[in-house]
Amino acid sequence: MNFNTLELDHIGIRVTDLDIAEAFYAKLGFLRDPDEFAPQAKACGLVHANGMRIHLIYNGLAAEQGNVLLDAPVKRPGYTHAAFIIDSMDTLLSWLKQENIRVSEGPIMMGHGRRMVCFIRDPDLNVLEFNEILTA
The missing domain is CATH 3.30.720.120 (Signal recognition particle alu RNA binding heterodimer, srp9/1)
Known part of the structure; x- marks a missing residue:
């Protein structure tokens, strides 16, 4: 290259x-x-x-039935989501509740307990992931 x-x-x-x-x-x-x-x-x-x-x-x-890449029973190739690093999951969750934005999954611990993750969807059901990197 x-x-x-x-x-x-x-x-x-x-x-x-x-x-x-x-x-x-x-x-x-x-x-x-x-x-x-x-x-x-x-x-x-x-x-x-x-x-x-x-x-x-x-x-x-x-879409008639949700996100065609994630919600359909047949999983087709394609980009499934964007992921962002945030500084505080608690602050994000509080803000999402205030804005009436539903969390579609999480928050959950990923890996060996170093990452807290949650997912939301935009108005077109595109998935957005938010990650808090834990230092403990």
Whole structure:
């Protein structure tokens, strides 16, 4: 290989309604980057204050039975979720409750007790994972 991968640039998330998705991700701290808005490609870049980026690809059709990669009985290949490191699971859980955002799984301990994990879904049922790295 003659090149070095330096970092992850962004995560693309297919959604059905840009306004609804953008409002949801704004609650998580992701705001529209005017330099990353491409209506011709049906893509809208969002950036977090910490520099993380996601692109909302707003050409999705509503699924009849949940997330086609995770909820269907036949498991097809594809990206299943984005995962974020957070500083406090308790604070996240409290905030999710206040915002009326349902936790779809967790929190659960992963690995050898070094990671607390919970999952939520966006309005299009895309899965988001949140991890608190435990120091004990």
